[in-house]
């Protein structure tokens with residue numbers, strides 16, 4: 001294969017590998033979440049939504065209290081972490097106080113651990129954002145209010161509308177959407193906490209490879225120039 005063809009092939013492959021689909025189950029197009037996994041302020045706001053609201057039912061056991069200090073994307077102070085963790089050890093994951101049995105008897109289902117939910121679901125952060133702002137009245141009138149969700153597969157969801165989205169005042173829409181996006185940003189970061197570091201390393205590796213390619217190409221030209229003379 002010619003060098004340019006190879007380059008084009010690599011380029012096309014790279015494009016495919018970074019393309020994301022935003023289509024949920026059953027073909028419902030998800031809402032687009034405005035999030036950034038490098039935006040410390042947003043991730044911190046999302047953490048607050050998570051601890052104030054979601055942790056009433058959900059855990060994120062892969063995120064330890066120590067992580068909240070150590071990851072530069074969050075970097076809480078020791079005091080702030082101590083306040084959050086109470087009696088829990090620094091090295092413990094963030095666990096809800098709701099037992100699986102109580103969850104089951106109250107909601108009929110055990111709320112899933114959210115540590116890696118963004119990687120585990122089609123649509124990732126867009127899915128989380130859409131579900132949180134997807135509580136509607138069932139257009140067919142079958143599923144009771146509070147259990148109908150536009151974006152949840154099958155539409156019947158056991159989670160009680162955590163941000164009180166259904167029938168909220170129009171004046172609150174912006175704030176609720178912001179809370180939903182912020183917590184989606186926190187979960188998108190938590191699902192792969194080394195993603196930013198890896199991107200930086202990847203950038204330098206690509207730069208190095210490009211440079212190496214140039215050097216080797218020049219070298220090849222140089223060497224063959226001499227060979228052809230004889």
Ligand code: HEC
Pocket residue numbers: 049050053054055056057058107109110111112114117121127128131132156157158159160162163183
């Ligand atoms: C009162 C308990 C409760 C609270 C509070 C709560 N959830 Fe849930 N959540 C549930 C239950 C129960 C389910 C399982 C729903 C199902 O499978 O039908 C669930 C499911 C989910 C799902 C769907 C997972 C999947 O399987 O696709 C996501 C995403 C989610 N919750 C995110 C959140 C976020 C983010 C918050 C905080 C803003 C939150 N939840 C607050 C109880 C809760």
